[in-house]
Amino acid sequence: MIITNIETIPGKAIVEHYGIVQGSTVRAKHIGRDFMAGLKNLVGGELKGYTELLSEAREEALRRMTEQARQMGANAVVNVRFATSSVAQGAAELFAYGTAVRVE
Amino acid sequence: MSDFLLQNINLILPIFLLILGYTAGSIAERRHYRSIERREQEFLALPAVTLRDVESSEEVSGQLVIGNVVISIDYFKRALAILRNIFGGRVASYESLVDRARREAILRMKEEAAKAGAHIVVNMRIETSSIGQSANRKKQIGSVEAIAYGTALIKQV
Numbered sequence: 518m519i520i521t522n523i524e525t526i527p528g529k530a531i532v533e534h535y536g537i538v539q540g541s542t543v544r545a546k547h548i549g550r551d552f553m554a555g556l557k558n559l560v561g562g563e564l565k566g567y568t569e570l571l572s573e574a575r576e577e578a579l580r581r582m583t584e585q586a587r588q589m590g591a592n593a594v595v596n597v598r599f600a601t602s603s604v605a606q607g608a609a610e611l612f613a614y615g616t617a618v619r620v621e
Numbered sequence: 622m623s624d625f626l627l628q629n630i631n632l633i634l635p636i637f638l639l640i641l642g643y644t645a646g647s648i649a650e651r652r653h654y655r656s657i658e659r660r661e662q663e664f665l666a667l668p669a670v671t672l673r674d675v676e677s678s679e680e681v682s683g684q685l686v687i688g689n690v691v692i693s694i695d696y697f698k699r700a701l702a703i704l705r706n707i708f709g710g711r712v713a714s715y716e717s718l719v720d721r722a723r724r725e726a727i728l729r730m731k732e733e734a735a736k737a738g739a740h741i742v743v744n745m746r747i748e749t750s751s752i753g754q755s756a757n758r759k760k761q762i763g764s765v766e767a768i769a770y771g772t773a774l775i776k777q778v
Contacts, residue, residue: 520685521772523673523744527683528777554693554764559638560645561695562653563725564764568691571750571766575687597685599770601750609750 518583519593519620526593526620535589535617540581544574545608571611575599578613591617642696649695650717657724664731669742669771680777684737688729689768692722699763715765722767723747730769739773746770 519526546554546567554564578599586594597615604610626633694702698714705712726747734742750766 519683521683522685522746522770523683523772525674527681527772527774529682558693558699558763559642559696560649561642561693561698562646562649564691564693567764567766568689571689571691571768572687575689575768579685597770598746599748599768601748601766601768611750 518587520579520583520597520615521593521595522597522615524596526595526618529593529620531593531595531618532621533591533619535586535591535619537614538582538585538589538591538594538617539612539614540578540583540585541610541612542574542577542581543604543608543610544570546570571609574609574611575613578611582613582615586615586617589617591619593618593620638696639700640697642698642700646695646697650721653721653725657721657728660728661724664728664735667731667735667740667742669727669731669734669745669769671745673744675741675743675774681774682777683772683774684739685770686730686733686737686739686742686773687768687770688726688731688733689766690722690725690729691764691766692718692725694718694763694765718765719749719767722749722765723769726767726769730771734771734773737773737775739775741774742771743774744772 525531553566557564583594594615594617597613600612602610701714702712747767747769750768
C-alpha cells in the first residue's frame with residue numbers, strides 16, 4: 518500500500534478511483550502520563566509520553582484507513598490529510614482521510 | 622527558620638516554582654534551539670517544500686513521512702502569559718514555544734525521509750493539534766503539539 522499526500526503516485530499512473538477512505542481513533546491520556554506531564558509542565562521541554570501517544574494514534578488512524586482502502590481493492594491512497602479534534606476532556610480524536618486509487 | 626518557611630509556604634512555593642521554571646525552562650529552550658539549528662544545517666541537502674509537485678526527469682517513488690512533537694510550557698512562561706492576558710499584546714513566551722515545536726516536527730519528518738533515502742519532501746503540511754487542551758487554562762497541562770507531514774520522493778535506481 519502506497520500512501521502520499523499529493524494527487525498522484527510518483528512514477529505510477531492512476532487507473533481507477535474508489536473514492537474517499539478514512540480512519541480515526543480516539544485516545545485518552547492516562548493518569549501516569551498525565552502526572553509526569555504535570556511535573557514536566559513546571560520546567561518545560563518535550564512531553565515524550567504525549568508525543569508517543571500522538572504518533573501511535575496517528576499510525577492507528579492510518580492503519581484503519583489503509584484497511585478500508587484494501588477492502589475496496591485499492592493499492593494506494595493519495596492526497597492524505599490529517600485532522601485532530603478534542604471530542605472530550607482529555608481525549609483527542611485523530612483522523613486521517615484520503616482517496617483510494619489503483620495504480621499501475 | 623523552618624517555622625517561617627512552613628507559615629509562608631503559600632507564598633514561597635510559587636516563587637520557588639517561578640525560579641525553577643525560569644532557569645530550567647530557559648536552559649531547556651537554549652539547548653533545544655542549538656540542537657534545532659545544528660540539525661537544520663545537517664538537513665540542508667534534503668529540502669522540504671510546500672509545492673505539490675516538483676518536475677523531475679528521473680524515475681521516483683513516493684512515500685508519506687510524518688513527524689510530530691509535543692512541547693510543554695514552563696511555569697514561568699505560563700505565569701507571564703496569564704499576565705499578558707490582562708494587558709493584551711504579543712505573547713513572546715508562547716511564540717518561541719510554537720516555533721520550536723514546528724521546527725522540531727519538520728526535523729523529525731526529515732529524519733524519517735532521510736531514512737527512506739529521499740532527496741526531497743514535497744507538499745509538506747504543518748498542523749498544530751491538541752490533546753492537552755488549551756495551553757493557558759489552570760490545572761491543565763499547557764502544551765503545543767505540532768505535526769508535519771509530506772510526501773518523500775525517492776530516486777529509483
